[in-house]
Amino acid sequence: MNIPQTSFPRVVIIGGGFAGLAVARGLEAKELQVVLLDKHNYHTFQPLLYQVATGGLEPDSIAFPLRKRFNDIENFYFRLAEVTGIDAEKNEVKTSIGSLNYDYLVIATGSTTNFFGNKNIEKYTMEMKSIPQSLNIRSLILENFEEALLTSDLEERKKLMNFVIVGGGPTGVELAGALAEMKKEILPKDYPDLDIRLMKINLIQGADCLLKGMSPQASEKAEDFLIKLGVDVWKSLRVQNYDGNIITTNGEDHFKASTVIWAAGVKGASIDGLHAECVVERAARYKVDQFNRVTSHENIFAIGDVACMNTEAFPYGHPMMAQPAIQQGNLLAKNILALQKGKQIKPFVYNDKGSMATIGRNKAVVDLPKWKFQGVFAWFVWMVVHLFSLIGFRNKAVVFLNWMYNYIRFDRETRLIIRPYKQKNKYSFESDK
Amino acid sequence: MNIPQTSFPRVVIIGGGFAGLAVARGLEAKELQVVLLDKHNYHTFQPLLYQVATGGLEPDSIAFPLRKRFNDIENFYFRLAEVTGIDAEKNEVKTSIGSLNYDYLVIATGSTTNFFGNKNIEKYTMEMKSIPQSLNIRSLILENFEEALLTSDLEERKKLMNFVIVGGGPTGVELAGALAEMKKEILPKDYPDLDIRLMKINLIQGADCLLKGMSPQASEKAEDFLIKLGVDVWKSLRVQNYDGNIITTNGEDHFKASTVIWAAGVKGASIDGLHAECVVERAARYKVDQFNRVTSHENIFAIGDVACMNTEAFPYGHPMMAQPAIQQGNLLAKNILALQKGKQIKPFVYNDKGSMATIGRNKAVVDLPKWKFQGVFAWFVWMVVHLFSLIGFRNKAVVFLNWMYNYIRFDRETRLIIRPYKQKNKYSFESDK
Incomplete structure (x- = not known):
């Protein structure tokens, strides 16, 4: 390498x-060699991928x-490399461009879409975890309209x-809202x-409310906003299959649709090579202690979505969002420096700053630890927070x-079909992942 | 349809x-049905594709x-359709989504890269006539650097x-300048x-000067700018072949290079179906009269790059640039409306507003009909003209x-590898065209 x-x-x-960047920035210019690998x-x-998928942002x-x-x-x-395996005995990672030994290994691979083993759903639905995938969704929406003509x-x-x-978490809610606004303002013109x-937007949620991790107020208001925007919200309904034409569910309802976006689950993007005891099987996340050390490894850490730290407040691990990832990354950098100097390392304590989701113009829901609010001001707060979280002035x-x-x-102007999606099966973009 | x-x-x-938009806008809201087809x-x-290819613009x-x-x-x-043929007897165009009859047909298909029949060059060099192609070049430049490491x-x-x-026209000159600036400001960091x-930028020109269509001052100054930026300019040198590794020329020089961008020629993007007598064979442009009517057809017009109108000033047709395309489009709209009303139609007279090319920051060359200038002010003029020519406020x-x-x-920040180019041969993007 x-x-x-x-x-x-x-x-x-x-x-x-988020996690990998935080730890790397925290280690900079110290007496360590830092190697960052990413595909x-x-x-x-x-958090803004859904705006790329709906033509709002480049x-x-x-x-x-x-x-x-x-x-x-x-x-x-x-x-630039894809990591294919870890050899913990040799202290070595295997990648698409060769092997590399390490003194400390930080696994910050994030999460990937969880299809819960359903091959049909994996084959026929769209994911939205990366920029190429978001561009595919943007293209598919527009191509379907061209074809409908x-x-x-x-x-x-x-x-x-x-x-x-499919999926009534923040991704599903935000995407449904954005599509509803396209229906209202852009597509008729x-x-x-x-x-x-004839255009229908269906949001299918397995649980009995949207935005399961947020407050009941947020959940109810989000649903209210979506319904006012013309979205059909289906709760306590589970998708069982999709063959490219028809979605079947555990209820009587079925849906005939060309575009199905799967936002119903994520799992850790764990890597081959560590013992099974290190991994929470169902979630594919690494079991870590309070210092983010992977079970039974002294020098392997996992942070962010791929880490599962059992705490009293979060018995199934922290929420798979930016905040735990950034906070764990920041702390881990300090802990690695402390280890180097033979100092005490500190356990991770999650500082929950709250969560938020946006549904459309002037419509968002915000849960702060001590204050929950919805509507125009929430939408303004959502915008400011996201704007300042972006990296780089440009x-x-x-x-x-x-x-x-x-x-x-009332526009979304970046509605270009740059990656024709319908050719996906023909060309099978591996680069979409 | x-x-x-x-x-x-x-x-x-x-x-x-440019041509198609001009004629369509000129016909709007008149007593005509206008159908615009584009792939x-x-x-x-x-004119700004080279900035996408070099990470300067989204x-x-x-x-x-x-x-x-x-x-x-x-x-x-x-x-959204690809036109595959014209049946002039039936007044019908054939497309990827079915046939369509017309009363008037306007061919404004522009130009395509001319490889002069060399299959190797077509296979191994990069083109830059579309957005996907420009993104491929951007990816390839960065991927080559990653691989060089x-x-x-x-x-x-x-x-x-x-x-x-390859090619010392405006495209080649602007791209070489932009690459030289990447070498100076971005890539070392x-x-x-x-x-x-080790990074070399070679600009190979068959003619004995750059920017052949412009004034000798512009040509000399552009070369001067490029040499100062560290570009190796080769004049009166013709590329004969490229096998993916080595470029051979008609001289003693050969070049071992992973990236070859072919900007050495364009030809009209003519469509199958019209008689051979309507087409200038070598240039693949339609022969048109002074009203942009294609030879021996009353109701078929060609405008812009794909049209070849022989005039005293331009015995081989107008330059294949935006200005003639826009002017022909504007006039043709008026002429079609005149035909409808049984009025006299007007012949095309080209109003040469001049031409310009930019080499880098503070470096451009401008030829106006009565004034030729180079340097900072030319660069400023180039920017203003291009900014105002863009469509849309956003x-x-x-x-x-x-x-x-x-x-x-001193930055160019959009340097993301979104379409991994090295996989091109594997996936063979047809959508690149």
Whole structure:
């Protein structure tokens, strides 16, 4: 891999998401060699992927080149590589570009879509965990409308204009809201010769309320907002299968739809090689102690979505969101430096800053630890928080400009079909992952 | 194709480039049915493709959704379709989504890369005529740098860091300048462990000067700018072959390079179906009279790059640039309306507003009919003209913001590998065209 072996201990970090970036920044310019591995050369700001999928933002404005983030740091190495395995006995990771030994290993690989073993659903539904996947969704929505124009078969046209989102968490709720706004403001203008009433947006949630992790107020208000926007919300309904045409459920309802977006579950993106006892099987997350050390390994850490730390407040691990990832990354950097100096390391205590979701213009829900509110002000808070969380001045400025434009003009202008999705099966983009 | 047959005559326009947009806008809301066909759902602002290829601009900011451009117009229909043939006897075009009859046909298909029949060059070099192609170039440049880091073979590394641009017209000159600026400002910071001196940028021109169509002052100054930026300029040198590794020429020079960008020629994107006598064989452009009527057809017009109108000033047709395309489109719209009213139609007279090319920051060359100038002011003029030529307020604003940022920060931040190019042969993106 052409990385010099120096007298400094080597920290290998797998993954440049929120967790990986936090630990890498915390270790910078210290007497350590830091190697960051990622299969993309950019960091993705995942909370805004749904806006890329619905034409509100350019993909480049929610991504940041990883090399640029670190190009002022000595002793730092980035390599574009997919990690294929870990050999804990040899202290070595195996990657698509060769092996690399480590003194400390930080696994920050995040999460991946969970299809719960259903191969049909995996094959026919769309995921939204990466920029290429979001661009695929954007293309598919527009391609389906183009196709709906061409058919004279009413049933076929209804199918092409029927959108089903499975999963009523923040991703599903935000995507459903954005699609509903496209239906309201954009698509009738772009497709005047289509009967927009045929367009349906269905949000299917297995639990008995939306936004399960948030407060009842937030959950109810979000549902209320969505219904007012014209979304059909289905609760306590589980999708059982999808064959590319029809979605069957555990109830009487079934849906004939060309576009199904699967936002019903994530699991840890764990890597082959560690003992089974290190991994929570169902969730595919690494069992870690309060210092984020993976079970029975002194020098292997897992942080963020891929880590499962059992605490009293979170018996099944922390929520798979940006905040625990960033906080664990920040602490782990300090702990690794402490270990180097033979000092005491500190246990992780999660500082829950709250959570939020946006449904549409002037519509969001915010749960702070001591204050829960919904509506216009929540929406404003959501915007400010997300704007400031973006990395880089240029990204902030471009996103701000787009949001202002979209707000004033009721528009979403980046509706280009750049990656024709319908050719997916033909070309089978591996790069989508 | 599901387009209603009305009592209004139908104008079918093939291509939503500068020419196609101009004629479609000129016909709007008149007593005509206008059908615009394009294989993309967006208009591409081709003069700025090189900035997408070199990470300076997002793809979405130089493209504009065609439906949006026309969504206030009655009697207008857009269809996403590839035109495969013309049947002039039946007054019908054949497309990927079925046939369509026309009363007037406007061919505005623009131009395509001319490989002059060399299959190897077509297979192994990169083109830059579309957004997907520009993104491929961006990815390839960055992927080659990532790969150069991994090899310990010096010859291989040199090859990966050797960039060859064939063709010294505006595209080649602008791309070479932008690459030289990446070498100067960006790549040394991003790849501190690579010896940036190994990076070479070669610009190969068959003619004895760059920017053949411009003034000798512009040509000399552009060459001067490029040499100062570290580009190796080769004049009166013709590329004969490229096998993916080595470029051979008609001289003694050969080049070992992983990236070759072919900007050495374009030809008209003519369509199958019209008689051979209508087409200038070598250039693949339609022979048109002074009203842009295709030879021996009363109701078929060709405008822009694909049209070849012989005039005294331009015995081989007008230059294949935006200005003639826009002017021909504007006039043709008026002429079609005149024909409808039984009025006299007007011959095309080209109003040459001049031409310009930019080489890098503060470096451009401008030839106006009565004034030729180079340097900082030329660069400023180039920016203003291009900014105002972009369609849409959002695009103008985002491009302006990026330019300001890039200028102040000496940066080009959109350097993400979103379409891994090295997988091209594996997946063979047809959508690149």
